[in-house]
Amino acid sequence: MRDFQAPGRSVVLAPNAMAATSHPLSTAAALEVLQSGGNAMDAAVAAVAVQCVVEPQMTGIGGDCFAIVAEPDGKLHGLNGSGRAPMAATAQKLLDLGERAVEPTSPHAVTVPGAVRAWETLLARHGTRGLGDVMKRAIAYARDGYAVAPRVAHDWSKNVAKLSADAGAAAAYLVNGKAPATGDVMRHPALADTLQAIAENGSKAFYEGPVARDIVDTLQAKGGLMTLDDMAAMQVDDMVPVTKPYRGLTVAExxxxxxxxxxxxxxxxxxxxxxxxxxxxxxxxxxxxxxxxxxxxxxxxxxxxxxxxxxxxxxxxxxxxxxxxxxxxxxxxxxxxxxxxxxxxxGSDTVYLTVIDQSGLAVSLINSVYKDFGSGICAPKSGVLLQNRGACFRLQPGHPNCIDGGKRPLHTIIPAMVLKDGLPHLSFGVMxxxxxxxxxxxxxxxxxxxxxxxxxxxxxxxxxxxxxxxxxxxxxxxxxxxxxxxxxxxxxxxxxxxxxxxxxxxxxxxxxxxxxxxxxxxxxxxxxxx
CATH class of the missing domain: 1.10.246.130 (Gamma-glutamyltranspeptidase, large (L) subunit, C-terminal domain)
Incomplete structure (x- = not known):
């Protein structure tokens, strides 16, 4: 029972549909889609796209995405939108290059970003709208600007040195060499152009052509092993959620x-x-x-x-x-x-969101660049800040999680869903x-x-x-x-x-x-x- 004499929040109650995200602009974007006739998946992708602009320390289109979808009758679907190591990135190759670990700011920590292809796949399978319809708010915030929220500003201020170490990141995410303060308006025109290209041409605009070339060129200039073929090969995987009873409920991961x-x-x-x-x-x-x-x-x-x-x-x-x-x-x-x-x-950085619509479709979705601002490497022409999920790999030959070409690393981000009597009951996640x-x-x-x-x-x-x-x-x-x-x-x-x-x-x-x-x-x- 909430103590109304103490600071806190009340649980939110609504009869029709609901969204819960870690940023007000993201929640507003989801509600806008829901109230205009979109379903929970349309709203979820609209929301996460906004977060990839307004919470850049936590997530971005240069990151990965996982989701669990529960249909109203309780049927569960899982999607793995995590990327793989470049095909040339074997443990021996990295050892030959003098690496002793996959460092978080190394170009070798950048795996192929999976989020954009995951969003497109989720919309195709469970949504009613396309990327072009649900990305409008994200594009507008990137082009026209957004006010930096308090927690975002707090995190940003701790990463000036990391962002300063990369020319692309410094140009996109610092103002005169400093982090923005709460309420400062930030714009990301290069990212806006990339989001617009994805909205118009789908995920191919990210994984092939100028955006992919910008990402590959940026990494290779730092000694990275990513190629255009690695980018173009990105595919998401369907997954059957693993379930386990807990005190009469069914928990799905x-x-x-x-x-x-x-x-x-x-x-x-x-x-x-x-x-x-x-x-x-x-x-x-x-x-x-x-x-x-x-x-x-x-x-x-x-x-x-x-x-x-x-x-x-x-x-x-x-x-x-x-x-x-x-x-x-x-x-x-x-x-x-x-x-x-x-x-x-x-300590790593992620956004989790959940949306349930009037039909009872429930979406549990998580998107991440891993550490604060990912690798700290930003492709300058496209504005894509790149994740560092490959830092989870080991260079220990024989270990199950040793890096290898085309391999996915151990991943921390996890959405969850709970069923009661076989029907969706609780959609939740913890960052x-x-x-x-x-x-x-x-x-x-x-x-x-x-x-x-x-x-x-x-x-x-x-x-x-x-x-x-x-x-x-x-x-x-x-x-x-x-x-x-x-x-x-x-x-x-x-x-x-x-x-x-x-x-x-x-x-x-x-x-x-x-x-x-x-x-x-x-x-x-x-x-x-x-």
Whole structure:
């Protein structure tokens, strides 16, 4: 129950349709499409296209996209719009070039961007409109300007050095060598031209011709291995979502190369404990959640990769016998010692959005350039800021996630969907790089085990662990008694100055014929409906 004497947001209620995104202009674009007769997919692509302009530190057309679509009858569809490494990018080639790791600002960290082809495919399969119809707002903001939102400005200010290191990025995203402040108006004319070309000619305008040439020339000038053939070969993959029961609901995630099944591993472990009897902000709840996370993430880093290279199956990982074994590792009285550390660093940038329309079509969509402003490399003629998803690869021969030509890297971004009695019930996602599986488990257990509404579940205090050291990070809203209790169990706990992740969610209340939406106050966004 919300405390109306404290700062906060109410859950948003609407009878017809709803969108929840991390930026107000994105939510407004989605509602505009919905109210003009478009469906949830039309609105979702319109919204994410806007975010690729107004949240450049988080996402862009130089990034990747994943989606889960739930039809009104509960039929699920998954789409993997992540790109592959250039065909020449083998581990041996990079080692011969003197690389010892795929550094986040290296041209070798740039995989083929998959988002644009993913949007086009999603519209063709589930939408009623084309790219030209739904990209108008994005093009207008890029050409005519948009006011920089507070969270966007905060993130931008921390990346001046990164943007300054690349001529294209500095020209497009800095003003006289400085980051824009809140309320400053930014324009991206080169990006506007590229978006217009995509709107008029489809994804071929991005993957072939002048835009592709600009991207390839920019990377090759820095020693990168991307070719025009790599760009032209980009294809998205249909995926059957992986599902797992959780306390009477069916939770759906996408299979590898994303880490969605790790959220299901966490939920499978946590289902073996009586969470509802605990304080949702107390020591024992966070101890169980974070120990389950450490176990599940250890599994991720041993095995998760392009599915063609994984030595174990998702089904094996999610078997009851395996989950029983994992849950038995948790000691409620002390921290587990000697778990192997993760190889991924914390903190990456992503946008997640969800839209549900009047027919009940639900879209759960996530789009990312990975780290802040991706690789920091911007193709100057096209204005395309390029992701650095290839930084998730290893250069360790024989490891499932070792880089190789045409291979997709381990991917952090994961949309989610929950069914109840076989029908769409909750469309949600949690941003924040490696945090996302833990965030899915945290938000969903807030709703299912602790009875929170979707906004309360998103607002609630969060903790995560540094993925290279397992030091626990606590937001400022985590009670001091909880931090002290975790330390008494052997955890090293630090307060973090920044917020952990972000989230959006929409729940369907079939009995009252209502949609209930929430959007994370850790970002600039909002949920809205009609």
């Amino acid at each position: 996408l299979p590898p190369n994303g880490q969605g099944f790790i959220a299901l591993v966490m939920l499978g472990i946590l289902e073996r404990f009586d969470l509802a009897s605990l304080d949702p902000n107390g020591t024992e709840r966070f101890h169980l959640e974070l120990e389950a996370g450490r176990i599940a993430y250890s599994l991720r880093d041993l095995f998760l990769a392009d599915p063609a290279h994984m030595p174990v199956s998702v089904e094996e990982c999610l078997s009851d016998a395996h989950l029983d074994k994992l849950a038995s590792k948790i000691d409620r009285t002390r921290r587990i010692d000697n778990l192997p550390p993760s190889t991924l660093g914390p 924040g790089g490696g945090y996302q599986p833990c965030g899915h488990a945290h938000v969903l257990t807030n709703i299912v085990d602790f009875g929170m509404d979707v906004q309360e579940a998103i607002d609630a205090p969060r903790m995560f662990f540094d993925e290279t050291s397992y030091v626990l990070h606590a937001e400022g809203t985590v009670p001091e008694a909880t931090v002290a209790g975790l330390r008494s169990l052997g955890h090293d706990v630090e307060r973090v100055p920044g917020a952990i992740g972000g989230a959006q969610a929409i729940m369907i209340d079939r009995e009252r014929k209502l949609l209930l939406g929430g959007s994370d106050p850790r970002k600039d966004g909002m949920a809205a409906g009609y």
